[in-house]
Amino acid sequence: MPATPGAFLGGVVVSCAVVGAFEAGARPGGSAWPARARRTELCRARQRAGSGSAEPCNPFIEENELTDVGLGGLMKPLKRLLSALTGPIPVTRSRAIGVSERLSAVTTLTASLEYLNQRKQTQPGGLNHWPTARGVHGRSTPVTRKLLDIISEEKTTLTLHAARAVVSAGMLLPGSSRWRGAGNIFLGATTAALHPRHRYGTDGSDQVSILVQTATGLARFSARPQTQDALMWYVALQANASYFVSGWVKLMGKAWKDATALGGVMRTKTYGHQPIYELTQKYPRVAKYLTHGVLALECFFPVVYLAGGRLARPMIASAATFHLANGLVMGLGRFVTAFTSMHPMVAYTSAPRTHPSVAGRDDRVLQVGAVLLAGAASVAGVVAVQRRMRALEGWPHSRWLTTRHGNQLQYEMSEGDDESLPVLVFVTGLVSTSEHFGWITEKVARDSGYGVVTYARAGYAGSRRRSASSYHLAESVDDLVDLVRGVVPEGRTVVLVGHSLGGELARRAAVALGERLHSIIYLDSSHPGELNRSHQQSEATERIADGMNTLVRSLNVGLGILMAQPDWLEELPANCRTRVFAQYTDARFWAAGRREWAAVEEEFRAFDGKLPVVDSHALVISAQQTIDRDPEQLLMHNEIAEAHRGQGHSVEKVVLEGADHDSLLTGARFATEVGRRIIEFLDQAESHATSRVCVVEEVGQ
Structure with missing residues (x-):
């Protein structure tokens, strides 16, 4: 105030x-004290040795005697000024x-x-x-x-x-x-x-x-x-x-x-x-x-x-x-x-x-502080190593796949009860974990026969980036396509479920997947034109980059031990929290996000403004708080839905009331509702064999 x-x-x-x-x-004289003290000691030493002079030794006189008269006249004011400006x-x-x-x-x-x-x-x-x-x-x-x-x-x-x-x-x-x-x-x-x-x-x-x-x-x-x-x-x-x-x-x-x-x-x-x-x-x-x-x-x-x-x-x-x-x-x-x-x-x-x-x-x-600091640094280092190991090890049922770029992707898969149904592949957003989909995947696995695949992009969790070339979003798109081709059985179609940046990566992967792509589910998705069209998004870019730089450097020196658990962590399923926090406090996590964000900013700024047609069904779910804060987001989400209009495609748009960009996944109530709507949408798309265009607009209660 x-x-x-x-x-x-x-x-x-x-x-x-x-x-x-x-x-x-x-004391009078300020920083001149040490020199004057030395001269005083010199005078006393001479007196003890017996200089033969009856005149008492004066340190100020000694100073004058040791100074050249001509030079001293010029140096004295300078010395006094320096003495006044410097010293303890x-x-x-x-x-x-x-x-x-x-x-x-x-x-x-x-x-x-x-x-x-x-x-x-x-x-x-x-x-x-x-x-x-x-x-x-x-x-x-x-x-x-x-x-x-x-x-x-x-x-x-x-x-x-x-x-x-x-x-x-x-x-x-x-x-x-x-x-x-x-x-x-x-x-x-x-x-x-x-x-x-x-x-x-x-x-x-x-x-x-x-x-x-x-x-x-x-x-x-x-x-x-x-x-x-x-x-x-x-x-x-x-x-x-x-x-x-x-x-x-x-x-x-x-x-x-x-x-x-x-x-x-x-x-x-x-x-x-x-x-x-x-x-x-x-x-x-x-x-x-x-x-x-x-x-x-x-x-x-x-x-x-x-x-x-x-x-x-x-x-x-x-x-x-x-x-x-x-x-x-x-x-x-x-x-x-x-x-x-x-x-x-x-x-x-x-x-x-x-x-x-x-x-x-x-x-x-x-000395005590130095010992305590060394001890604290040692503890911080041990904690950082333990968290890194936890982040890298994956789940007991985790598997790994190597992509065309040499990247090793960690993924988890459940084939579902009905092999004739599509497999849902969940694509995370920027600086997010596959565990963020925990409530949704639990709902889908429990209440439907659809298969589920979750994975971590290169650099996150147990996935490692081996590519030696500079990073572009196309690399993550290629990795996603390779993952689908490598782990989803032949003959089964795929539903890509992307949150935030994951939605844009899923949209870009549509062409390469071709007929294997059944649908794309967009969860508060990014739009490639958002940095040019949304003032809020554009203004935040520098802060996001600076924040990631700070986090990477801080975590690299072991300061992750000082990070408090974010409130949203308590909203995730209990069995995910420790693993998610280990990733959240790992420098690799934020370094991967920083790398992706640099590519996002470069490519989104260069977007020409028109989305290509996507040949698949689409469900576009928007968080109410996102579009309330920035109405331009709703217009962009509508454009994403319009790109899927075509003969025989089901296109549905939903605004989930009360949800924000993160609670759409992390909040149990919102995420369960998202899971229910995904199942309902896919069931309807499967049950309608005839070609039609179905565009449904509603506000989720």
């Missing part, structure tokens, strides 16, 4: 005052804790004042009206829901915010007693407790506040410097991770590498700023330098710990300036004080241990 102007300006004023106090805590920011343990907790208190004070000023958002019709918002927590435990109901009562919410405002204001007062620890813990705990209440409007500043206030609160309660140092190192490492990870993730996206990200953000409705956007278009080179400068700052923020903290001052100052600019331009006022509240911890931990301000600092947390 963007900060109000008054609250933001107040936060900036208080922040400036606190930062001034923070800087005042540094020496700050004591107590001062770092004090500055951090005060900056964090400004964040919570601003947040509570904003919520108190925008009470309409918690009333009927507001974004955070609790009787509406509580539905999000339907899977929480009864105890959790009861606590949330209590906290979310109007009077309770107002009381908590009023108390937070008072405590936050009190935290800005001078002092360093242990009572301040209670204040920090209270603020952190209430921020966490109120987070579900203000689900729409919270942001990263709240999470950082919880982190800093919990750490500073525990540090205040502890009398052991070692414990305090461990907590401060924890915050400092989190600060480094927040910049470092953010920067390298941005590098995976095209917009940050080609420097269009700044202009893109500035033109958005939520965080945009029209004058700044116009400046980025007027001065693209400056915008490029700024964008790449932000990337460099985030990617290389940990250099504050190199060379005795020599780069701490410019890096911390740059980060603070970055957040201040975001606050002014994007309305992220709370981010200014939230993220800068971690900077004192970075300054404290990056100063050299030889500096008096950090004398006795306990850095053992680094």
Whole structure:
């Protein structure tokens, strides 16, 4: 939730005052201290050795004596400027804790004042009206829901915010007693407790506040410097991770590498700023330098710990300036004080241990952290290997077939009870598994005599891509044709059932299959013209590509252990879930999807706009939510059906009410209905031997 102007300006004023106090805590001379200390030690050594001079040794005089008079006159100002701009920011343990907790208190004070000023958002019709918002927590435990109901009562919410405002204001007062620890813990705990209440409007500043206030609160309660140092190192490492990870993730996206990200953000409705956007278009080179400068700052923020903290001052100052600019331009006022509240911890931990301000600092947390990180990496590697093995092994009844391209396809087959009936071959969509058809295949196998074949395209599950040529969709079409010819007995016709991209692959395979093709069942199918005709589809292409790139790189370094199970996984048949999740967290799965998506984008963009005639029956099932969001999809699905019109062909179109693109398969109710309609359609097509054209339009209830 963007900060109000008054609250933001107040936060900036208080922040400036606190930062001034923070800087005042540094020793005079700043980064010049190590050199001056060495000169002082040199003077003392000379005195101990007996220099024969009665005049006391002065390190400042020694400095002048060692400097050439002519050159020194020019170098002194440069040295002083360099000394002011570089070097560590020496700050004591107590001062770092004090500055951090005060900056964090400004964040919570601003947040509570904003919520108190925008009470309409918690009333009927507001974004955070609790009787509406509580539905999000339907899977929480009864105890959790009861606590949330209590906290979310109007009077309770107002009381908590009023108390937070008072405590936050009190935290800005001078002092360093242990009572301040209670204040920090209270603020952190209430921020966490109120987070579900203000689900729409919270942001990263709240999470950082919880982190800093919990750490500073525990540090205040502890009398052991070692414990305090461990907590401060924890915050400092989190600060480094927040910049470092953010920067390298941005590098995976095209917009940050080609420097269009700044202009893109500035033109958005939520965080945009029209004058700044116009400046980025007027001065693209400056915008490029700024964008790449932000990337460099985030990617290389940990250099504050190199060379005795020599780069701490410019890096911390740059980060603070970055957040201040975001606050002014994007309305992220709370981010200014939230993220800068971690900077004192970075300054404290990056100063050299030889500096008096950090004398006795306990850095053992680094060794402990390194051991824990190595252990976590080992566990992540073992989990990744286990999941890869599970994804590759297939089912006990799985078989393999080698196609003309050398690809090895894993497939499962049930021949059905009646060998005179067609065999249904299920073709998956992009980044999907054959197990997604579980409910449908179960319905077909149980309630009909049709045969069923499911398979994984090359690169998915246990199927391996051996082709050495560049990938095109025609390769997957050829693999599908080879699969049909290789596993479906001669004399039996084939029904291709394709979901999403699978529908387009099935349509393209129709010509090669010829008379063996009985029907094509399109389940919310892709259309080759969708990227040119659908604005929504076209806009999503870059995000999809960036998302897949991020997933592939993250999973390749073992981060799959951090992936949570998606909600739709719980909707699949129970015996499929573990195997599907193993594929979902495997880098091969997303690499295959990325490869296919690149071909989809290239070929769909080049589509000429007219579908060729397909000589088969067709059932076109559309998900209601798909066509509600993008009516152009319904027109394209109608075109797919029209391509099958011909003498003796049955063509039926159905819109399945309430279903979306995924729940059409994963939702038991919707998928069972899809299975029923497939059986009904095929039975009708089989029972009508006479040539006719049957076009049925209906909305599935």
